[in-house]
Amino acid sequence: MLDFKIFIVEDDKWYGNLLEHYLSQNPDYEVTLIGSGKECLAQLHRKPDLITIDFGLPDMNGEELYRKIKQAQPNVPVIIISAQEKITTAVDLLKMGAEDYLVKDENTQQLLWKAIIRLRENQSLKNEITQLKAELKTRYDYSISIVGKSPALQAVFRLIDKAAGSMINVSITGETGTGKELVAKAVHYNSARSGHPYVAVNMAAIPKELVESELFGYEKGAFTGAQNRKIGRFEEANGGTLFLDEIGEMDLNIQSKLLRVLQEKELIRLGGNSKIKLDFRLVVATHKNLADEVKKGNFREDLYYRIVGLPIALPPLxxxxxxxxxxxxxxxxxxxxxxxxxxxxxxxxxxxxxxxxxxxxxxxxxxxxxxxxxxxxxxxxxxxxxITFLSGNNHDVDTVLNTELTLREYTRLIIRNYLKRYNDNVLLVAEKLDIGKSTIYKMLQTGEIEGA
CATH class of the missing domain: 1.10.8.60 (Helicase, Ruva Protein; domain 3)
Structure with missing residues (x-):
């Protein structure tokens, strides 16, 4: 089925037939040869997908025809084809919005073919972006993405509305599995920053020694193994939203550096000297009570007051x-x-x-x-x-224990189960199982176990 209509407006019938024959080799193209500007305007009701116009038509010049086409159908792309290479005319038409300006020579047919392919690829990309934006908007519509009508959830919705309508930092608290990241995404994709990056970082899933380079990035040669420059998560989120999940697991040293970034709105990559200006909205989440962590000395008080912003507490199921x-x-x-x-x-x-x-x-x-x-x-x-309940079910435990496995296999099974239960929070799982976090990191890195 023909799906791309092309008007070739050309008074030289031989040259017009040449272009028509050449483009018609693509079965998706419906090519129409038109001999004058007036005839072109009379057929615009057919809604062409592309118009090529000869700049030297007998009844009107290319610029006049271009303006009239754009008045009637502003979105239709137009390619100008001229017998002479008039640089100033070409520049003026391209500034006005012409898709391309081609000079008639032995390469015109091939250049026109490539221009049409490029045009269709760009249009396809624009359509895809438009569709993705529409899907994102639908996906994070409260009534679709966050399901529920209970009074507790309605109170959360009201806070999301307030957060989305401002640039205030947001802190989300709640037990594991209550949907903290879904709320973070709802805030971002319903805010004025929705067209910019949403960058999520799970602080509990990054080994302590890698956190700084992950957040700040580094320059080439900053340390052994730094063969190329790496952009950190702060920079990735520039213009958009940075979501720091399980921020209660952040090391005190990194906390002080995060505080400086939030205060100064700038950073210096590891191994670098240049200050990089930042503009991002911070959303954090934790299953811990940060006020209690402050009292215990595990979390900086000044950082706590900087990030708490608008608190959103998610109710357990x-x-x-x-x-x-x-x-x-x-x-x-x-x-x-x-x-x-x-x-x-x-x-x-x-x-x-x-x-x-x-x-x-x-x-x-x-x-x-x-x-x-x-x-x-x-x-x-x-x-x-x-219906089988997965937590505290003795029948399930008996089933597992009656299966003959090695101690290593039981260990893998238990760690994998806990990682799934606690959303890949390595530090929390290590604490719950009373094992070294390096054991879990090593098993994840080698692929012996997989995260949730």
């Missing part, structure tokens, strides 16, 4: 039982769409079982429970026996 069945349906619908299977429902008895559990892993745990139940269900209905 056990305090949102009104939303639990809505979330269940949301996860089930997504699961069925992704797997291209018929709709799955939860029986009344199944809903009762879901409502009796406290979900220590919060929304992330509920999602895992529902997806597993969908796999186990028969006849597209989830019954109580299909």
């Amino acid at each position: 056990r305090e949102r039982k009104d939303d639990l069945l809505l979330l269940t349906q949301f996860f089930l619908s997504n699961y069925c769409k992704e797997n291209k299977i018929p709709e799955i429902r939860v029986s009344p008895a199944g809903r009762e079982k879901l409502l009796t559990y406290n979900y220590p892993g919060n929304i992330r745990e509920l999602k895992s429970v529902i997806e597993l139940a969908a796999v186990m269900s028969e006849n597209n209905i989830i019954e109580p026996d299909d």
Whole structure:
């Protein structure tokens, strides 16, 4: 099917036929040869995708025709083809918005072919960007991305609205699995900075010795192994939003450097001398109580007051039982769409079982429970026996222990489970399991275990 209409406006019929024949070799092009400017204007109702015009037409010159085309259809691209190389005319037309200016010679056909390909690629890219922006806007629409109608969640929505309408720093607190990063994205993509970068950094997932270079970047030769310049996360977020997840795990030394960046709005890369100006909005998240961490001496008081900004506390799922069945349906619908299977429902008895559990892993745990139940269900209905709770379930523990594994395999299984439960927070998992964090980092680096 022809999908790209090209008007060739050319009074030299032989040359026009040459261009028409050449471009028609692409079966996607519908090429129309037009002999005058007036005829071109009369056919604009056909909505061409591209117009090439001869600058020396008998009834009007190229500039006059160009202006009239743009008045009628401002978005249609126009390529000027001239018998003479008039630099000043070419520059003027290109400044007015002409797509290209080609001189008639032995290379014109090939240059026109390439210009059309480039034009279509650029148009495709613009359409893709427009579509992605629309998807992002939809994706982070509160009613779609953050599911729930409970009073506790409505209070969170009101705070997100206030945060999105200002440039104030935002601090998000809540238990693991309550959706802190989703809220951070909602703030960014509904703010005036939505067209700029959103950069997320999980402080708990970066080894202490790499944090500074990750955040600040470095110059070539700054240290052994620094073979090229690296842009840090602060610079990546310039103009947009920097989200520092699990900021409560940040080392005190890095805290002081972060404070300086926030105060001065500038940084110096490791190994460099030049000051780099910054403009970003900071959003932080933690499962810890930072005020308590300040009292314990684990977090700088001056940094705490600098980053707290607008605090948003996310309620645990056990305090949102009104939303639990809505979330269940949301996860089930997504699961069925992704797997291209018929709709799955939860029986009344199944809903009762879901409502009796406290979900220590919060929304992330509920999602895992529902997806597993969908796999186990028969006849597209989830019954109580299909529902397995993943935390504190003795039956599941017995099943694992009755499986013959090596100690190393059990270790991998336990660490992988904890990383999934605690959102790849290596320091927290090391603390919970009472093992060295280097053990976990090494297993992640070697691929012996994978993060959540």
